[in-house]
Amino acid sequence: MNRRTVLALAVGAALLLPGCTGTGGTSKGADAKAPDDPAKVSGNITVLTVRTDLVQDGTMKKYAAEFNKIYPKVKVEFQALTNYEAEIKIRMNTEDYGDVLLIPGVIKKSDYPKFFASLGTQAERSKKYRFTDFTTVDGKVYGQTPVGVMPGFVYNKRVWKEAGVTKWPTTPAEFLAGLKAIKSKTDAIPYYTNFAAQWPLTSWTFVNGSVHCDPQATTKIAEGDPWAKGSDLRVGDTLLYDIVKQGLAEKDPTTSNWEESKPRTAKGEIATQWLGTWAIVQFQDAAKKAGVNPDDIGFMPFPAQTDGKYCSTIGPDYNQAVNVHSKHKEAARAWIDWFTDKSGYDKDNLAISPLKDAAMPEVLEPYEEEGVKLIELDDSAGAKVKLIDDESEVGINKPEYRQDLVDLARGAKKGSLDDFLAGLGNKWTETQKTVGD
Amino acid sequence: MTDTTEKATLGATPATKVAAPAPAPRGARVWRLLTPWLFLLAPLALLITFTYAPIANMVAYSFTDWDGVSPELHYTGGENYEEIFTREDLFQVFFVSGYYLAASAVQIAAALYFATILSFNVRFRNFFKGVLFFPSLINSVAIAFVFLYFFQDGGTFDTVLGLFGYHTDHAWLGTPVSANVSLASVSVWRYMGMNFVLFLGAIQSIPGEVYEAAELDGANRWHQFRHIIAPGIKPVLTLTVILSVSGSLSAFEIPYIMTGGATGTETFVIQTVKLAFQFNKTGLASAAAVVLLLIILAVTWLQRRIVPDDRVDLV
Numbered sequence: 001m002n003r004r005t006v007l008a009l010a011v012g013a014a015l016l017l018p019g020c021t022g023t024g025g026t027s028k029g030a031d032a033k034a035p036d037d038p039a040k041v042s043g044n045i046t047v048l049t050v051r052t053d054l055v056q057d058g059t060m061k062k063y064a065a066e067f068n069k070i071y072p073k074v075k076v077e078f079q080a081l082t083n084y085e086a087e088i089k090i091r092m093n094t095e096d097y098g099d100v101l102l103i104p105g106v107i108k109k110s111d112y113p114k115f116f117a118s119l120g121t122q123a124e125r126s127k128k129y130r131f132t133d134f135t136t137v138d139g140k141v142y143g144q145t146p147v148g149v150m151p152g153f154v155y156n157k158r159v160w161k162e163a164g165v166t167k168w169p170t171t172p173a174e175f176l177a178g179l180k181a182i183k184s185k186t187d188a189i190p191y192y193t194n195f196a197a198q199w200p201l202t203s204w205t206f207v208n209g210s211v212h213c214d215p216q217a218t219t220k221i222a223e224g225d226p227w228a229k230g231s232d233l234r235v236g237d238t239l240l241y242d243i244v245k246q247g248l249a250e251k252d253p254t255t256s257n258w259e260e261s262k263p264r265t266a267k268g269e270i271a272t273q274w275l276g277t278w279a280i281v282q283f284q285d286a287a288k289k290a291g292v293n294p295d296d297i298g299f300m301p302f303p304a305q306t307d308g309k310y311c312s313t314i315g316p317d318y319n320q321a322v323n324v325h326s327k328h329k330e331a332a333r334a335w336i337d338w339f340t341d342k343s344g345y346d347k348d349n350l351a352i353s354p355l356k357d358a359a360m361p362e363v364l365e366p367y368e369e370e371g372v373k374l375i376e377l378d379d380s381a382g383a384k385v386k387l388i389d390d391e392s393e394v395g396i397n398k399p400e401y402r403q404d405l406v407d408l409a410r411g412a413k414k415g416s417l418d419d420f421l422a423g424l425g426n427k428w429t430e431t432q433k434t435v436g437d
Numbered sequence: 438m439t440d441t442t443e444k445a446t447l448g449a450t451p452a453t454k455v456a457a458p459a460p461a462p463r464g465a466r467v468w469r470l471l472t473p474w475l476f477l478l479a480p481l482a483l484l485i486t487f488t489y490a491p492i493a494n495m496v497a498y499s500f501t502d503w504d505g506v507s508p509e510l511h512y513t514g515g516e517n518y519e520e521i522f523t524r525e526d527l528f529q530v531f532f533v534s535g536y537y538l539a540a541s542a543v544q545i546a547a548a549l550y551f552a553t554i555l556s557f558n559v560r561f562r563n564f565f566k567g568v569l570f571f572p573s574l575i576n577s578v579a580i581a582f583v584f585l586y587f588f589q590d591g592g593t594f595d596t597v598l599g600l601f602g603y604h605t606d607h608a609w610l611g612t613p614v615s616a617n618v619s620l621a622s623v624s625v626w627r628y629m630g631m632n633f634v635l636f637l638g639a640i641q642s643i644p645g646e647v648y649e650a651a652e653l654d655g656a657n658r659w660h661q662f663r664h665i666i667a668p669g670i671k672p673v674l675t676l677t678v679i680l681s682v683s684g685s686l687s688a689f690e691i692p693y694i695m696t697g698g699a700t701g702t703e704t705f706v707i708q709t710v711k712l713a714f715q716f717n718k719t720g721l722a723s724a725a726a727v728v729l730l731l732i733i734l735a736v737t738w739l740q741r742r743i744v745p746d747d748r749v750d751l752v
Contacts, residue, residue, distance in 0.1 A: 086714055092506050106506050106717050114508060196585075198697055252590035254610035254700060390504075390716045398715050403699040412612045412700055 032117035032322035032329040034337055035071075042073035043328030045099035045335060048081060048088070050318065055080040063343050067335065074331040095325040099332040102318035103135060103143045105397070109383035112142040116321040117329050119144060119336070129340070130354050131316040134379045143319025144336055146345050147278070148352035150314045150364075150374070151206035154279050155272040156265055157298040159188045163271075168300045168310070168370065172239045175303040179248040179272070188271040191243045192261050195253030195406055198399035203275055205396050206313065207236030209377045210302040213311035222381035222388065225429050226396065227421040233396070234421060235304065237405055240274075241417050244409035253406055262286035266297060278317065280363050281350045299363060301372055310372040314352055384435070392431035394424055498723040505719035517724035527725070530705050533617060533692075537685035537704075540621035544629050545677055551629075552636035553662055566637070573630035581694035584623045588695075613701030620692050620702055627691065628684070632677050639670035675744055682740070683733045705729055 035041040054060045055078050064076040079098060081087045088104045091097040092115060107115060118140040119125065125141045126132040135143035160166075163182040169175040179190035194200035209217035211232040226233045243249055250256055264270045266287035277299065284294035301310040320339065322332040339345060346353045350361045360368065389396050401424060407413040408420055461469075499517055503510035521527055551569055555562045572580070587593045588609040598605060610616040643665060651661050689706040692698060698707040706729070713722035
């Protein structure tokens, strides 16, 4: 045997060794109970967040200082992750992923008890909080969102008024007519896709539920073809297709720029973008920085009415949860409760409160005037939708299929919209058959 | 038995070893055997920890259905590999590599051209060397961002063309062909400097008297290139071609940052990353990575078969 053969064999043997997989989870499960006496809770806790901006400008530290007034012995440290989903996925292979973290999309719902400590039963928590069923496994709740979000169009009121549209459009056709008026009467880009930033396109999936005002919309997707004739996603995707096809979007979507789109919308160079309530505060800040009126930033629902009323879904943002391996679960729980109930984080962000008895934020006053019906989607089939989505590689919450849709609409990709949506539907329903309930 | 013969040979040549008095003691010989391995310990430990162990892990994952985070994973045998070889959509992305392959040819030709010219006595040659090598010093991520602005509607490229009187209304990243050509040319700009330096080094290692002799024999620049430079740098040329081919098959950062694989610019590696991190199919993605590794090994082997690496002796 010469040396090279020996080496080859050694490498071969090393390759055959079973891979050492990280096992961050535990099979035991645990509860994170709320502390009885705030003065007695102690420990250092690490809170993971995606709000890099708030950690950098010291806002989070201010929240921590407020928190310490009630819980003096708990020391809170923040870690902001820029690429949260990718980084947390790797960290969750170990036991060290902070004490309080945001539940990432990658974790299967059924695995929640292995990674997170329970915050209590759904029966008890749903009395006080919205959105509990998004993180409920076997009757126990594992996460709590600090804010609720609602999808909708962020638009520049001044530009829409200049184009002569003063009332919210009630159908996709009226909406397109409005965009056309903007194109002909103003210099603004009627609609901005943010194609290059990718994730803004994924928010088009949140039209689901709004179009037909159906709280069971997620279940419908899990059980049928999401792009069936007249279905919510098809209506939304068709509108996006028509916007691009009729030249009402930016000229070159492939080089669009998200950060620039904020001040441009504030200044009226861009008229409309489909985003969510979370974006309003960012656009208003951009307006202040650009020296224009922040009140020009408006928010409108999807152009569809059921029984003469607009309808909008509200859902949770990232849910905060307690690491099941945390040594200071009481302190971690105390942070989540305080941050949700008392921090004022929701008001600072002009967001919807997750508390059931809280009032709507001021920016949504026009919604109350118009009598927009707000519904919460039933998420009991959410886990199944996610499973089908991953298995089929359709990616309803991923940017790729909408990028293809935009490419199709502007002629960079060949084919018809019907064939494209039918193809997606086929992939989806085929996978549905193989994925068990 | 071996022991005594070794002693005998050592003892037989005492004249050459002045310092060592006759046969070395047993301990010293063990040390002598161990020393190179002790020196190798640090690099080998690093190599195994950071290269071979992760690769072994990846190969192991490729036989499972792991989603990248769940504590549970199941052994699925060759299912992932079967899926890769039976789904044609997973292989279609290799067409995109064709653009990068064509770009590599341009890149090598240009690098060779500049290296040859700048190996002769040219005015400002050091300045030009610097200019050509400069892109290799910049991080790919920065380059991708720079070129994103470059290709923007009304961006740098349009402005420069405008200065020369061309007012195109072309969306450079707008259609699959245009986008791929744009991205591939960015990669030419990015990697040409590296090839250029390799070629230049090889050319300059050819002894000067060979050129002098050639000049005395009446050879012009083209003859010198054809009969001295080209054969002299053949090993480096082969290496560059191998690197370019594997580079085009696994093109990643520039298209990933600039377009994210949209508009028909998805390469095999982008697809693998998407499988692993968007659709949480870590098992399948690992298998795809293994397949890419095997393809590159196969291509390299084939290339070595077609163009064997024989030593050239110029002098």
